Every structure is written in structure tokens, then in C-alpha cells.
Amino acid sequence: MSLLTIAFTLLFYFAGAVLLAGLVYRIRLYATTPTPLRIPTTPAPTTAPGVVRRMFFEVTLFNSLFKSNKWIWLFGWIFHMALLFVLLRHLRYFTDPVWSWVSLIQPIGKYAAFAMVAGLFGLWARRLLVDRVRYISSPSDHLMLALLVGIGLTGLGMKYVAHTDIVAVKAFFLGLMYFDWQPMPTDLALNLHLLMVAMLMIVFPFSKLLHAPGVFFSPTRNQIDNPREKRHLPTRETAAGETSA
Amino acid sequence: MAEFETPALRPYPEIPPIEIGVMAHSKPFYAKEDHQQKIGFPGELIDNWQQAAVDKMGELVDNSRALRVFLDSCVKCGACTDKCHYYIGTSDPKNMPVARQDLFRSVYRRYYTLAGKYFPSLVGARDMDQSVLDEWYSYFHQCSQCRRCSVYCPYGIDTAEISMAAREIMDSIGVGQKYCNEIIGKAQTIGNNLGLPEPALADTLEGLEEDIEDETGVTVRMPLDEKGADILLVTPSADFFAEPHVDGLIGYAKVFHQAGLSWTLSSHASEAANFGMFIGSYDNMQKLALRVREAALELGVKRIVFGECGHAWRVAYNFLNTLAGPFDFLDPNYPLPQHVCEVTYDLIQRNALRLDPSANDDMVLTFHDSCNV
Numbered sequence: 001m002s003l004l005t006i007a008f009t010l011l012f013y014f015a016g017a018v019l020l021a022g023l024v025y026r027i028r029l030y031a032t033t034p035t036p037l038r039i040p041t042t043p044a045p046t047t048a049p050g051v052v053r054r055m056f057f058e059v060t061l062f063n064s065l066f067k068s069n070k071w072i073w074l075f076g077w078i079f080h081m082a083l084l085f086v087l088l089r090h091l092r093y094f095t096d097p098v099w100s101w102v103s104l105i106q107p108i109g110k111y112a113a114f115a116m117v118a119g120l121f122g123l124w125a126r127r128l129l130v131d132r133v134r135y136i137s138s139p140s141d142h143l144m145l146a147l148l149v150g151i152g153l154t155g156l157g158m159k160y161v162a163h164t165d166i167v168a169v170k171a172f173f174l175g176l177m178y179f180d181w182q183p184m185p186t187d188l189a190l191n192l193h194l195l196m197v198a199m200l201m202i203v204f205p206f207s208k209l210l211h212a213p214g215v216f217f218s219p220t221r222n223q224i225d226n227p228r229e230k231r232h233l234p235t236r237e238t239a240a241g242e243t244s245a
Numbered sequence: 246m247a248e249f250e251t252p253a254l255r256p257y258p259e260i261p262p263i264e265i266g267v268m269a270h271s272k273p274f275y276a277k278e279d280h281q282q283k284i285g286f287p288g289e290l291i292d293n294w295q296q297a298a299v300d301k302m303g304e305l306v307d308n309s310r311a312l313r314v315f316l317d318s319c320v321k322c323g324a325c326t327d328k329c330h331y332y333i334g335t336s337d338p339k340n341m342p343v344a345r346q347d348l349f350r351s352v353y354r355r356y357y358t359l360a361g362k363y364f365p366s367l368v369g370a371r372d373m374d375q376s377v378l379d380e381w382y383s384y385f386h387q388c389s390q391c392r393r394c395s396v397y398c399p400y401g402i403d404t405a406e407i408s409m410a411a412r413e414i415m416d417s418i419g420v421g422q423k424y425c426n427e428i429i430g431k432a433q434t435i436g437n438n439l440g441l442p443e444p445a446l447a448d449t450l451e452g453l454e455e456d457i458e459d460e461t462g463v464t465v466r467m468p469l470d471e472k473g474a475d476i477l478l479v480t481p482s483a484d485f486f487a488e489p490h491v492d493g494l495i496g497y498a499k500v501f502h503q504a505g506l507s508w509t510l511s512s513h514a515s516e517a518a519n520f521g522m523f524i525g526s527y528d529n530m531q532k533l534a535l536r537v538r539e540a541a542l543e544l545g546v547k548r549i550v551f552g553e554c555g556h557a558w559r560v561a562y563n564f565l566n567t568l569a570g571p572f573d574f575l576d577p578n579y580p581l582p583q584h585v586c587e588v589t590y591d592l593i594q595r596n597a598l599r600l601d602p603s604a605n606d607d608m609v610l611t612f613h614d615s616c617n618v
Contacts, residue, residue, distance in 0.1 A: 026317070033310040036527060038563050039403065041395045042618040058399070068324040068397035076322065076399075126323065131263050133323035135338045136347065138369035140360070141321050206359050211400055214318035219311045220392075220401035228580045232567045 001183065005172075008184040008194060012176055015201040022205025023213060030217040034234040044225035051224055058221060071126065079119030085112035086155075093170045094177065110159060117152040120145055144207065147196055154193035164190040260327040261336040268337035272383045276421030283430040284529050287419035294418040295373045299356045301414045302349075306357070312410055315402040316353050319343060325394040329404075330614075331387045339384045342394035342404040348380055349407050378420065385411040386422060390523065390556070392618045409525025416524055425520045429529050436536065437482035437516035443470070446512050449485050457495060465502040467494075467510070472544050474509035476501070478585070479537055479561075480552025481518040493553055500589050504597045508550075511540035517557035522564075530560065534568035547576040550583045555616025558584060 001009075045051050057063045062080075065073045089109025092098045124145045127137050158164045168185040175182035184191070203209070216222065224230075278288030291297060306312045325342040327333065332340040339345060347369065354361030354370035361370030371377055388408040395403035415421065431440040441449070450467040457465045468474060478501075484494035501508045514536040521530025541549055549572070551561045561582045566572065572581045580587070592598045 030310060030314055033306075033313050034308055035310045036308065037567055039311060039406070041392060041401055041403065042615075062399055064397055064401065065322070065324055065399040068328070068399070072322050072324050123322075127321075130323065132260070132326035132338065132341060133321070135263055135265075136321050136323065136326065136341065136343050138321070138367070140364075140368045143367075208318070208320045211318040211320050214314045215400045217310060217314045218318070218401040219314070220395050220403050227563050227566055228582075231570045234567075 001181065002186075004186060004191070005181070005184045008172070008191075009176065009181055011195075011198050015198040019201040019204050026205055026210060027213050027217075030213065035219050035223070035232075036234045038223055038225075038227045038232040039219050040223040040225045041220040042225075044223070046225045048224055051222055055216065055222060059215060072123070075119045075122030075126070077119075078115050079123065082112040082114075082116035082119060085109045086116055093166070093173055096170070096174060113152060113156050113159065117149060117156065120149050120152065124149070140207070144203075144209075147200055147203075151193060151196045151200065154189045154196070157189045158187075158193065162189065258327070258333075261333065263338040264336040265338060268331075268335045268340060268387060269380070269383055271387060273386050274423040276423045276426040280423060280426040280430055281416070281419060281421045284426055284433065284526070286416045286421055286426070290419045294378075294420075297418050298373050298378075298414050299352070301417045302353060302410070303357060305410045305413065306353070309406070309410070311403065311406045315346070315400075315406060316350055318400045319346060319350065319402055322399065324397055324399060325402075325404075328394050328397050329388075330391075330393070331389075335387075339380070340387055342398075342402075345384055345388060345404055346402070346407045348377070348384055349411050352377060378415070381411050381415060382420060382422075385415075389616070391616060393614070396618055409522070411525075412523070413525035416526065422524070425523050429520045429524070429526075429533070432516045432520065433529070433532055433536075436511075436513050437485075438518055438520065439482045439485065441482060441485060441515065443512035446485065446510075446515055450510070453491070453495060453498070457498065461499075463502070465498050467498050468508065469510050470512055470544065471509040474507045474544060474546055476506055476508035476548045476550050477514075477537075477541050477544060477546040478508050478510050478550050478552060479514055479517045479540075479582070480510070480585075481554040481557055482516050483518075483554075484552055485515075497552060497585050500585075500592065500598065503599065504592050509544060509546070511544060513543065514540035517551050517561065518554050519557060519560040522556060522560050530564070531568045534560065534565055537565065538569040538572070541572070542574065548579045548583060549575065549581060550585055550588055552585050559617045 045054050054063075062073055062077050065076060085105060085108050088102065089106055089112070091102045092106070095102065124142075127133050127141065127145070164187045165185045168183065169190065171182040172184050174180075184194075200209075281288045306316065321343060323343070326344075327341075329340055329342050329345075332338070332342075339348065351361075351369050351371040352373050354368055355365055355372055356362070358368075358370075360368045365371070385408045388404060390405035390408060392403050392405050395401055395405070412422070416426070428438040432438050435442055437446075447469050450469055454465060454467050457463065478497060480494060480497070481490065483490040485491065516533070516536075519530055519533045521527070521533050537549065551558060560568075562584070565582055570581075575581055589598070593600070
């Protein structure tokens with residue numbers, strides 16, 4: 001086995017472990033931290049199905065963001081939806097045989113990559129050009145965008161400029177999953193792409209990317225507005241019941 | 246009618262460009278030693294306050310899912326940056342909700358996150374020091390905890406939760422704000438924020454009864470501490486003397502009178518505006534809320550109705566049941582508590598009130614963006 005293969009094999013096991021353990025730890029923490037008081041934001045649903053509806057539209061359509069700022073909504077929503085399709089498309093490299101619905105969405109996923117990078121550049125432009133957003137940006141905010149743009153561009157490069165040995169890549173990842181290690185092809189675009197993906201996986205549970213699980217636990221969004229009908233108690237049972245609602 | 250310079254109605258709001266530091270000088274008076282001690286906080290800045298503040302922060306985050314999720318989740322998208330009236334009115338970027346939160350988040354990151362411990366400048370993490378404390382004192386008191394920003398945040402991040410936590414931390418190390426802390430002390434001993442003792446309150450109400458009789462020729466009572474009344478009315482003490490708040494109280498009395506409802510005020514709980522919320526102190530908020538419970542039990546009422554006040558109503562509607570419940574001794578047919586507007590609306594629906602629209606048609610009215618969502 002080449003040094004490159006050993007390095008990437010270890011890197012992806014490490015990144016996977018950090019991502020999984022980090023998220024489990026963080027989500028457990030969110031779920032078990034008490035909610036002393038009831039603080040849903042008006043207009044809040046008064047029933048559990050209402051909360052499910054609110055959360056569904058919040059997570060799929062970014063309702064509050066739409067009310068807030070149309071440009072951020074446009075770039076942010078395009079980026080996230082495109083990312084979703086790109087990720088789903090990539091399932092073909094981890095499944096054998098490839099699930100039929102994954103094959104079906106391949107064309108969408110391929111073009112979504114352009115939308116994803118466009119959305120990211122839109123968000124980055126705001127970060128640089130709008131004085132208020134520039135003021136609140138830390139180096140880490142720019143680095144996060146750079147990382148995502150880098151992943152997108154190297155991915156696009158492999159798809160549309162210089163193809164990589166995709167069969168070998170798939171063999172590598174299936175090998176990781178079944179503990180039957182296979183060589184990592186030597187290809188700069190591919191190696192950079194995967195290096196950045198591993199970095200993203202590692203920083204995920206330590207960074208603002210925690211907004212992904214966080215949004216589901218936000219008490220202002222997931223609490224039922226019924227404090228008069230039902231006395232709110234900050235216990236774990238109440239808490240757990242709510243997040244599942 | 247008074248002359249007003251009416252601002253031109255614009256199709257879109259204009260967002261002012263940022264002006265760094267223009268409100269850094271603005272801060273409230275510091276609480277005196279006895280204001281602090283009376284409500285359970287150190288009288289002056291304690292030794293080793295930096296560590297104490299950091300420890301307190303950890304304790305608060307461990308006990309509030311809201312804080313924990315909000316501190317982790319902000320992506321700095323900028324959606325809230327033009328939503329705070331303190332920013333729109335001052336142009337100071339630290340009055341943008343996200344920047345206000347970051348005064349807190351930067352310290353949280355430094356002590357409680359891996360990235361902030363090892364790469365502070367990368368993620369904008371800061372040590373808890375005097376300059377941070379000064380900024381906290383200034384900018385966390387330039388937040389009215391209205392929660393408007395939380396409506397617009399894609400994750401529902403509520404800056405009020407953060408500014409409450411910051412005020413609680415500052416109180417716990419001996420840096421309190423005079424206005425709130427002095428008032429909380431008064432309300433906990435005398436019964437209302439103004440510090441009106443029972444005789445003064447009785448006298449004020451008598452005066453208002455006379456005013457109503459002079460104006461309308463009708464004898465409308467304003468009962469105080471009457472045992473056996475059906476309704477306990479809890480209203481902000483500003484209603485007892487300030488214009489135009491007092492018109493509200495006069496209105497409530499007229500409504501109760503015409504509907505034939507039996508009601509009373511309480512001198513023990515003569516305050517709806519629970520300032521414990523402003524300083525983020527659960528204990529103080531609970532002490533004040535318990536006075537309402539004690540008054541309801543003492544007077545043997547069947548219902549509790551709150552007078553109008555945005556922040557008072559938040560504590561009453563959202564928190565009272567949790568803080569001072571269960572209220573199983575009250576009539577279960579009525580919501581606990583009820584807002585006086587709910588009571589009035591219900592009476593109007595049932596034609597129990599005779600209204601004269603011409604009585605107030607000389608006034609030009611407008612809606613105010615809500616004090617609290």
C-alpha cells in the first residue's frame with residue numbers, strides 16, 4: 001500500500017469517528033440540557049402538529065430567513081438544496097449496487113454542483129461587500145466558505161474538466177466500509193477534494209456547522225405555545241418530548 | 246392637536262451604514278451596594294471576578310438549552326443585522342443582534358470551545374477582562390429584550406436570552422444596574438416597582454374614583470385588597486400615576502364596572518412588570534411571581550387578570566404558571582392568567598359593554614411595533 005493510501009485510509013476513519021462522536025456528544029448535550037422556561041417566538045403554534053409544520057417549513061424552506069432578507073435567503077437556500085442533491089448523488093460511491101433512486105437523481109446532482117458553488121459565492125460576496133456582514137465576520141467564517149468552495153470546485157473539475165478514476169475511488173470507499181482496504185488513486189484534484197471533505201467532517205462538530213442539528217433543538221422554534229393550558233416544567237421528560245414533536 | 250414632524254413613508258426601510266463605537270459611552274447608572282445585596286448579589290465587584298464570571302457562564306449554559314444551542318448555532322449570516330431598533334436608531338454595529346451576542350459568544354468560545362481555546366483569533370474568541378466587561382455593561386443594557394431579532398433568525402436565536410444571561414453574570418460578580426435592581430428590591434418588599442405603600446395606593450385609587458365620578462357622573466369603584474372578589478387585577482404600577490397609563494387603569498375599572506364583575510387590586514402584588522426578567526434572574530423573577538400567587542390565595546379570588554404591558558405579559562403568560570403554579574385553586578374555566586384585553590374582547594362579543602366610539606374620535610392612533618414578541 002502506498003503512503004497516500006495509508007494516509008487517506010487513516011484520515012477518513014479519523015474524520016468519520018470525529019464527526020460521528022462529536023455530533024452524538026453535541027446532540028446529547030442539546031437534548032439533555034433543561035429548558036427552564038417556555039420561550040417560543042410569536043406567532044407560535046399551539047399544538048404539537050403545528051410545531052412539526054413550523055419546523056418542517058423552517059428547515060426545508062428557511063421561512064424565517066425569507067421574512068428576514070431575500071438575498072441571504074436566495075443564496076443560502078440555493079446552496080443548501082444544491083448541497084443536498086450533491087450529497088445524495090455521492091451515495092453512488094458508497095453503495096453497490098447503486099440504489100435506483102440514486103441513479104435517477106444523478107443528473108440533478110451533477111448540475112446542482114454549479115448552483116452550490118454559485119450560492120456560496122453569493123454568500124461570500126455579501127460577507128465581503130455588505131458593511132454589516134463584513135463587520136461580524138471572523139477569519140473562520142471566510143475559511144469555512146473557502147473550504148466549501150474548494151470542495152465544490154475540485155468536484156466540478158473532476159466532473160467537467162479532467163475525469164478521475166471513479167471506479168478506483170469507489171473501490172477505495174467500499175474498501176473503507178468493509179475493512180478491505182483498496183488503493184487511493186493519485187490525482188491532485190481528487191486528493192485535494194477528499195482532503196477538504198475530511199477537514200470539513202472534522203471541524204463540523206466544533207464549528208458553526210452545528211447549526212444543522214441546533215435548529216431542531218431551538219426552543220424558540222420547537223416549543224408549543226400552551227403555557228397556560230399545560231404547566232411547563234424544565235424536566236428532561238418535557239424536554240425530550242418536545243424535540244421529538 | 247400637537248404639531249408633529251411626520252417622517253416620510255418610505256417604500257423600503259433604509260439601513261444606516263455602520264458607525265463603530267458611537268454608543269460605547271452609553272450605559273446606565275450602577276446599582277449601589279444595598280440595591281445589590283437586597284436581591285442576593287454581591288455589593289461590589291468581587292475578587293477574581295474574571296474567573297467567577299466564566300464559571301457562572303458555564304453554569305448558565307449547562308442549565309439552558311436555549312443558551313447552549315444559540316451559542317453554537319449562529320452562522321453569522323447577517324439576517325438580523327438590520328432588525329434591531331437600537332441599531333437602526335444608532336448605527337453602532339455592536340447594536341446589531343449578532344454583534345451583541347458575539348460580545349458574549351466570544352468569551353464563551355474562549356473558555357468553552359476547542360477552537361476558541363487553541364485558535365482564539367481565528368474564531369474571534371476573547372479573554373474575560375475589564376474591556377469586555379465594560380462593553381458588556383454598555384451594550385447588554387442597550388437591548389430591550391423585545392425578541393424582534395429572534396423572529397427573523399433562521400435558527401430562532403433570541404438575543405434576549407443572551408443579554409439576560411450577561412446581566413445575570415454581571416450581577417453575580419457585583420456589577421448591577423441601578424434602575425432594575427433598586428426596583429426589584431422595592432417590589433419584593435413593598436409590592437410594586439414604584440414603592441407605593443398600601444396607604445398611598447389606597448389614596449391614589451380613591452382619587453381616581455373621584456376623577457371618574459367627576460367626568461362621567463357614575464360611581465365606579467377601584468377596590469383594593471378586598472377579600473372574596475372574583476378577579477385579582479395585577480397591573481403595572483405605572484398605571485397608578487403616569488400618563489397615559491392611568492387612562493388604561495381607569496378604562497379597566499369602567500369595563501369591570503359595566504360588566505358587573507367583582508374585582509380587586511392587591512397591595513401585596515401591586516405590580517405586573519416583573520423586572521426579574523430584565524436581569525435574567527430566575528430567582529428574583531420567581532420571588533416576584535410568587536407574590537401574585539400569595540395575593541390570590543390571601544384574597545380568595547377565582548381568576549387572575551393582567552393589565553397591559555408587553556414585558557409584564559410575557560412573564561405572566563409564558564412564565565407565571567411555571568414560576569408560581571400550579572394554580573389549581575382558581576376557577577379552571579378561565580385561562581391563567583387572562584389579559585385584560587381578552588376579558589374586554591369577550592365582553593364585547595357578548596354585548597356586555599356599551600361602547601361610545603365618539604368618545605375618543607378626536608385621537609389619531611397608530612400601532613406600535615410590539616414591545617415583546
